[in-house]
Amino acid sequence: MAEYIERNEVLIRIKPDEYYHSNEVKEILEDTPAADVAPAVHGMWEYIGTDKKGHVYRCSHCAGRIGLDYETAYCPNCGAKMDGGCGDGDGEIGGSAWRDLTRDR
Numbered sequence: 270m271a272e273y274i275e276r277n278e279v280l281i282r283i284k285p286d287e288y289y290h291s292n293e294v295k296e297i298l299e300d301t302p303a304a305d306v307a308p309a310v311h312g313m314w315e316y317i318g319t320d321k322k323g324h325v326y327r328c329s330h331c332a333g334r335i336g337l338d339y340e341t342a343y344c345p346n347c348g349a350k351m352d353g354g355c356g357d358g359d360g361e362i363g364g365s366a367w368r369d370l371t372r373d374r
């Protein structure tokens with residue numbers, strides 16, 4: 270599994286006006302603790318039709334459904350960032366990407 274480090278943590282360990290041998294740089298990087306990060310998940314809202322309350326969309330990542338009077342840039346079910354990720358959406362709603370699944374493609 271990939272590990273990530275915070276830039277500021279490395280900069281704290283490097284002293285200004287000091288020269289480092291490549292082995293010392295490697296040691297600094299190895300001694301810097303891994304940051305607590307999770308990979309970003311991306312998705313988009315997929316328009317799947319209407320019900321008596323209005324338009325219904327689902328998350329392309331987890332298939333969680335919402336009415337989109339509730340425009341959100343993140344899926345409330347799985348936390349996916351609704352920025353499209355793959356760039357084949359129809360547009361944006363309130364800063365989030367979406368596509369219409371009711372149309373023929």
Ligand SMILES: [Zn+2]
Pocket residue numbers: 312328329330331332333344345346347348349
């Ligand atoms: Zn989701």
